[in-house]
Amino acid sequence: MEIHQLEQRPNTETLPLVSVVMATYNGSRYIAQQLESILGQTYPNIEIIISDDASVDHTQEILQNYAKRYENIRLLLHYENVGYVKNFERGIIASTGSLIAPSDQDDIWKPEKITRLVSAINTSDIVYCDSELISAEGEPLGLRLSQIRRFTSFSSVLNFTVGNSAPGHAMLIKRQVAEKALPLLACSSHDFWLGFVATFSNGISYLDEVHVQYRQHENNVCGAFNSKDKTGKKFKRMKQSRQIRQANARIRINAMYEKCPAELQEYKKILRNLSESYQSFSFLRNWNRMLLFFTYREQILAHKHRNTFRKLAYCCKLFFTIQ
Structure with missing residues (x-):
């Protein structure tokens, strides 16, 4: 060169x-x-x-x-x-x-x-x-x-x-x-x-x-599409097991709670409650997780193109899984 x-x-x-x-x-x-x-x-x-x-x-x-x-x-x-x-x-x-x-x-x-x-x-x-x-x-x-x-x-x-x-x-x-x-x-x-x-x-x-x-190409670390581009071409994505995704979600939420400044008292309390709800799939924790998402859905789902019904459906899903 x-x-x-x-x-x-x-x-x-x-x-x-x-x-x-x-x-x-x-x-x-x-x-x-x-x-x-x-x-x-x-x-x-x-x-x-x-x-x-x-x-x-x-x-x-x-x-x-x-x-x-x-x-x-x-x-x-x-x-x-x-x-x-x-x-x-x-x-x-x-x-x-x-x-x-x-x-x-x-x-x-x-x-x-x-x-x-x-x-x-x-x-x-x-x-x-x-x-x-x-x-x-x-x-x-x-x-x-x-x-x-x-x-x-x-x-x-x-x-x-x-x-x-x-x-x-x-x-x-x-x-x-x-x-x-x-x-x-x-x-x-x-x-x-x-x-x-x-x-x-x-x-x-x-x-x-x-x-x-x-x-957009098959080796993107993060891409815009989950599976296909506009031409229909499928992209390979690194797939994590459900257990790994859930473990990472627990780590992420707990890290957010710990990082959130003490002066943001209301948010820190919400993150603490979320972190606790992510720790297992007991009925009480599932219910609390779903309820927290319902209560704060406009803020939590602000990044998603979803209408009211789809936001509510997303919150219901949190009774059975963690994201």
Whole structure:
């Protein structure tokens, strides 16, 4: 690959530094296209922190070539696999910007993404935008992520009880929130935990603009579809046993209760009651779990595209299972 002179960033003393944090693993097929889209951002004050989780393809070679060309790229190349969440955590710790923009290794960012998010974050702790879905080959699928998940602003810790609509690849996060969220919760996605922590104070705002092309392919860690894309192609997903899912749900709810600040007394009490109801399938705990979901369903299910009947049906289901 041809080596170019180091490219200097312009004088940007008046603009906050944005740390683009990318966690990579065997991403050689798409990573150059994503890096080009990040390097082509109109926002000028960017550092790019890339933490590679012991890739065994050509990912590290590609990253090293880019790091030679651009002085604002910093690599953390690891030779022992720790998993996606911990790998992303390494990138956060190594970053220095007052704002952090998580990045997947296989998407494409539109040029104005960071500029628009910086302008929109205001007093919120996190801002996120919409994404359009593309195929593995980069072809538009004619669908926005907001058509699959309910995108809105979030300000209640209960908004993250059983799910997350604010995707990490579309987020801009204030540094103090990311630091408060450390260590990240290993049994859940990084964006879930970051969003949950953001609701402790200034919450999450939604910018109703598309600034990411979100690539769907069979190796997605997290994808928009459970089984098929718009073309009918089935995607493989890592399937966990029911026992593992339930164990992770118990860990997640208990971690939320422990992390919730004492000053949020009402929410902490609700999370404590939820955590207790998740511990077994006794009749009393099943009843309490279902009742808690009924009582707080508008907050708990705020991220779901569901009408009133379907929300009630979801709550009934919690008598028999945990999510």
